[in-house]
Amino acid sequence: MPKVRAPGPDPTQIGDVSAPAFAVLPDPAALFSRRAARFATLAQSHPLAPYLSFLAALSAVQRDLLDDLPEPAAPSPDDLARAREFGMPPLNRARFAPDAAFGATLDRLFDRCGSIPAPEAATAALARVASADAGARLFFAQNVLADAIPMDALAEHVFVAAALQIHFARLAARLDPATLVPVADGVCPACGGAPGVSLVVGWQGAHGARFCSCSSCATLWNYVRIRCTACGSTKGVGYREIEGGSGAIKAECCDECGSYLKILYQTQDPALDPVADDVASLGLDLLVREGGSRRFGVNPYSIGY
Numbered sequence: 001m002p003k004v005r006a007p008g009p010d011p012t013q014i015g016d017v018s019a020p021a022f023a024v025l026p027d028p029a030a031l032f033s034r035r036a037a038r039f040a041t042l043a044q045s046h047p048l049a050p051y052l053s054f055l056a057a058l059s060a061v062q063r064d065l066l067d068d069l070p071e072p073a074a075p076s077p078d079d080l081a082r083a084r085e086f087g088m089p090p091l092n093r094a095r096f097a098p099d100a101a102f103g104a105t106l107d108r109l110f111d112r113c114g115s116i117p118a119p120e121a122a123t124a125a126l127a128r129v130a131s132a133d134a135g136a137r138l139f140f141a142q143n144v145l146a147d148a149i150p151m152d153a154l155a156e157h158v159f160v161a162a163a164l165q166i167h168f169a170r171l172a173a174r175l176d177p178a179t180l181v182p183v184a185d186g187v188c189p190a191c192g193g194a195p196g197v198s199l200v201v202g203w204q205g206a207h208g209a210r211f212c213s214c215s216s217c218a219t220l221w222n223y224v225r226i227r228c229t230a231c232g233s234t235k236g237v238g239y240r241e242i243e244g245g246s247g248a249i250k251a252e253c254c255d256e257c258g259s260y261l262k263i264l265y266q267t268q269d270p271a272l273d274p275v276a277d278d279v280a281s282l283g284l285d286l287l288v289r290e291g292g293s294r295r296f297g298v299n300p301y302s303i304g305y
Helices: 028-043 049-068 077-085 100-113 120-130 134-145 151-173 276-280 282-290
Strands: 195-200 210-214 220-222 237-240 249-254 259-265
Touching (some): 028 049, 028 276, 049 151, 100 120, 100 151, 120 134, 195 276, 249 282, 259 276, 259 282
Antiparallel strands (some): 210 220
C-alpha cells in the first residue's frame, strides 16, 4: 500500500514567481474540452477507469451544450458596483435563483446524459432528477451550492453539479476580472465558492504563481504560497505526497486548523486539471485523512470516496 511522504517545505523556488493578475476568468469551451480530454487520458490506466470514463463523457456533454444555450441573467451594473464597494463576490451563490438559461441547461444536460454508458444506479438517479419538479431541482442546486450534498443522493447531485458548473462558468466568463477583489481566505472573488484545489502555474508572466481554482465557476484567483487557504495561517504549513509519486500533486496541510488542500504543480505537468486530477488522486486524500487532516477543497465528483 502506498505511503504518504513526511511533511516538508514547498520545494518550488519562490524567487521564480512573477507578478500575476489577481483573477483569471474561465473560458467555458476550452475548460470543458480540456477536462474531457484529461479525464479520458487518466482513464486509460487507472483503478477508477470506469468512473473517470463516465466523467470524461459528462465533461464532453458540458462542452457540447455551450453552443446554443440561452444567455444567463447577469448581475446588473448596480449589483456589480455594490459588490466591488463592499468587497463581495458579484455572483451571489446564497441568493441563487434559477433563470431560463439554467433551466435549459438542466433539461439539455439530462437529455444528453441519457446516452452516456453508466451503471444501473447512475441511470436510475438520472431518471429521478430529470423527472423532478422545479422545487426539487432547486433543492438539489441549493445543496450543491451550499457544499451540503447528502450521501443518500450523491448520483442525482452529480448531474445537477455538472449543470451548475456550466451555468456559473458562463456567468463568470462575462465578468470584468479587473473589478474582482479579494473577499476572504478560501473564497472565490467571483461567486463566493470554495476552491477545489490550488495550482502552481507555468504561464508566461505568472510562472510559479499559485492560484486557487473555484469548484463552482472555475475562476482562478491568485493566493500567496505557503499559506493555508482555509484559515490563512503561515505557521505549521507542510506538504505531503504519496511515496514514489512524481511530485506534481501534493496535499498542503495546516497544523493550525487541521485542514488540507491539494496543490497541483502545472510547472511540472501542464496537463494537470483541477477537477480531473483531483478525482484521479483520491488515494492521496485517503492517506492524508488517515493522518487526521480534513479536506478543505470541494469537488462534487469525489464526495463519497
